[in-house]
Amino acid sequence: MKTFFVKNVVKISRIATLTVFLALIRCIAECFRLQYYTAAVTFGDLKPFLTGALVCAVALLVITLLSFYLKPKPIILLSLLTVFCLLVVKQVLMK
Numbered sequence: 001m002k003t004f005f006v007k008n009v010v011k012i013s014r015i016a017t018l019t020v021f022l023a024l025i026r027c028i029a030e031c032f033r034l035q036y037y038t039a040a041v042t043f044g045d046l047k048p049f050l051t052g053a054l055v056c057a058v059a060l061l062v063i064t065l066l067s068f069y070l071k072p073k074p075i076i077l078l079s080l081l082t083v084f085c086l087l088v089v090k091q092v093l094m095k
Contacts, residue, residue, distance in 0.1 A: 013072035016079030017063050023086060024056035048093035052086050059085075 030049045035041050059082040066075050 009072045009076070013067070013075040013079075016076050017060070017067070020056055020059055020063065020079050020082050023083070024053055024060060027053035027056060027086075048089060051093060052089050055082060055085050055089060 027049050031041075031046050034045055034049075038045070059078055063075050063078055066078070
C-alpha cells in the first residue's frame with residue numbers, strides 16, 4: 001500500500017512540474033501575441049506577463065532542485081503556490 005501511495009505522489013509531482021512549465025510558456029507566448037495584435041506595445045502592457053514568467057522560472061528552478069533530492073511533496077506544494085502567485089500577479093498588475 002505504501003509503494004502505491006509513493007508512486008502516486010511522484011506522478012502528481014511530475015504533472016505539477018509540467019503544469020508550471022506550461023504556465024511559463026504561456027506567459028512568454030502572451031508577450032508575442034500582444035506584439036502581433038497591438039500596434040504599440042509598452043512595457044506596462046508586458047509587465048504582468050514578464051512578472052508571471054519570472055515567478056514561473058524561479059519556481060521551476062526550485063522544483064528542479066527538489067526533484068534532484070527526490071522530494072515530491074514539496075514540489076506539489078510549490079506548484080500550487082506558484083499557481084496562486086500567478087493569480088495574485090494577474091489581479092494586482094492587470095488593473
